[in-house]
Amino acid sequence: GIQVEQSPPDLILQEGANSTLRCNFSDSVNNLQWFHQNPWGQLINLFYIPSGTKQNGRLSATTVATERYSLLYISSSQTTDSGVYFCAPEYSGAGSYQLTFGKGTKLSVIP
Amino acid sequence: NAGVTQTPKFQVLKTGQSMTLQCAQDMNHEYMSWYRQDPGMGLRLIHYSVGAGITDQGEVPNGYNVSRSTTEDFPLRLLSAAPSQTSVYFCASSYSGLSLTLHFGNGTRLTVT
Numbered sequence: 753g754i755q756v757e758q759s760p761p762d763l764i765l766q767e768g769a770n771s772t773l774r775c776n777f778s779d780s781v782n783n784l785q786w787f788h789q790n791p792w793g794q795l796i797n798l799f800y801i802p803s804g805t806k807q808n809g810r811l812s813a814t815t816v817a818t819e820r821y822s823l824l825y826i827s828s829s830q831t832t833d834s835g836v837y838f839c840a841p842e843y844s845g846a847g848s849y850q851l852t853f854g855k856g857t858k859l860s861v862i863p
Numbered sequence: 864n865a866g867v868t869q870t871p872k873f874q875v876l877k878t879g880q881s882m883t884l885q886c887a888q889d890m891n892h893e894y895m896s897w898y899r900q901d902p903g904m905g906l907r908l909i910h911y912s913v914g915a916g917i918t919d920q921g922e923v924p925n926g927y928n929v930s931r932s933t934t935e936d937f938p939l940r941l942l943s944a945a946p947s948q949t950s951v952y953f954c955a956s957s958y959s960g961l962s963l964t965l966h967f968g969n970g971t972r973l974t975v976t
């Protein structure tokens with residue numbers, strides 16, 4: 753199946769700082785989603801981004817499908833951004849209908 | 864709308880017991896799935912369904928059964944619980960089509976002693 757690597761595994765930021773999270777995947781994809789898991793364990797869909805760039809407030813995401821990576825940008829970070837960020841590409845070949853999750857980037861934003 | 868509802872939120876089982884984790888969605892989504900999340904890991908797909916009467920295995924299906932008799936419900940059954948099944952279980956749903964956009968329930972934390 754598709755391999756997914758996220759970096760960095762852990763990230764500590766001062767409130768107000770910017771950051772970039774990276775997701776590399778090993779094969780062609782139909783779709784890619786970014787999720788935020790908050791400290792209470794809830795998984796929130798941030799972006800559906802098979803290609804191109806999208807922005808939602810202080811967050812934006814870019815996927816370059818031909819080069820098999822996606823980036824999540826967090827600007828002016830806030831303590832509420834803390835949690836784990838997962839990317840999940842959907843393989844476009846046989847065995848689709850399966851999103852494969854990376855192991856996540858754990859973000860801690862300190863005041 | 865309630866979205867995706869999972870019950871129970873917490874459960875403790877003894878080895879060998881059976882139980883069913885419930886998942887219901889009210890968004891008329893064709894696609895439903897079960898994931899498990901273990902410490903330090905991402906989410907791993909257990910089983911999924913693309914519509915009523917259709918189910919298929921994911922990455923880690925052993926020890927789990929599913930059925931899909933209605934569009935709304937997708938229960939996950941543990942036939943004989945083992946300590947290795949201690950985990951947090953998430954149900955997710957999506958419209959089917961060219962690609963998936965998953966909506967998750969709040970999870971069920973299961974401990975098997």
